[in-house]
Amino acid sequence: MLATTRAVILQTYRYSDTSKILRLMTFEHGPCSAVARGALRPKSRYGGMLEPFVEGDATLYMKEGRELHTLSAFELVRERRDIGHALGLYTVASVLCELVMRLAPEHRDDDLYRALVRGLDVLHARARSGDDGGGLEHVWSLVSTLGFQPQLESCVSCGRGIGEERARFDFSAGGLHCSACAPGGPGLEVDELRTLRALASGQPVTASAGQQGRWLADFIRYHMSEGANLKSLPFLRELA
Ligand SMILES: [Zn+2]
Structure with missing residues (x-):
């Protein structure tokens, strides 16, 4: 299946002397990986634009059941260099x-x-x-x-609402401890x-x-x- 979708490049890896693998977040198909053949050649048609944070319209050969798709074209939308x-x-x-x-x-x-x-x-x-x-x-x-x-509006231990007061942020408990419940005092x-x-x-x-x-x-x-x-x-x- 050939599909074109808006996509953001999340990360890239060298794949061979001339190719790159892209980790993409696509708008229509969620996250996926694609190989960009020839992307590392000096005269690549991608012209060095396949870098993290770049957004464009990616055309992909998508194979059902395969993890790695093939990039066939990439039209730049935002480069964010x-x-x-x-x-x-x-x-x-x-x-x-x-x-x-x-x-x-x-x-x-x-x-x-x-x-x-x-x-x-x-x-x-x-x-x-x-x-x-x-x-x-x-x-x-x-x-x-x-x-x-x-959870930043009430205590993760006793459930009491926490307003404008001292409290402890306990990241492992997932939120705030009120001053009464905070081990080691309100931080x-x-x-x-x-x-x-x-x-x-x-x-x-x-x-x-x-x-x-x-x-x-x-x-x-x-x-x-x-x-x-x-x-x-x-x-x-x-x-x-
Ligand atoms: Zn509490």
Whole structure:
């Protein structure tokens, strides 16, 4: 079957001297892998555009029951190359792509596709304007689209509602402990809790990234990757 679908390149690998394998998130068929024959040749018709974060209309020979399809054409829609010039934004974009690669369901998922491209577009716009920070709210949005929303409005132990007060973020329990239940005392100040809630609900914040990257990395590692570190998570923990 020959199919054309909008797709984002999540990751690429060298496959032979001249070919590449692409991990794609497609709009119509969900995640898939495809070999791009000749992509590494100097005069490839793809002209070096098959790189992570790039979005285009991919034409694929799809074989039923096969894991690896064959790319037959790729028409560029958005290249988002500037993300590569900003290390912090590149890290966040890499986490977005790796989460989709590891956790996307094996079928079309419009909300997930849109959450991915919305995040990449914002990161790209920030990189173009010379920024190198922020964007973590888009990872949290993707986390929530994948069904892993942390519990930040009530205590995970006693169920009591938690308002504007100190609490502890216990990533392994999946949310907040109130000050009475928190082992080791409430770790978050009120303004830190406000920041965490804003990010987790997809709103940008101006505070610096350090602690926020660690919250997110710990939550993802524990709940979404079965304790395994995604390759990009150590970099997320190190965000300035
Ligand atoms: Zn409690």
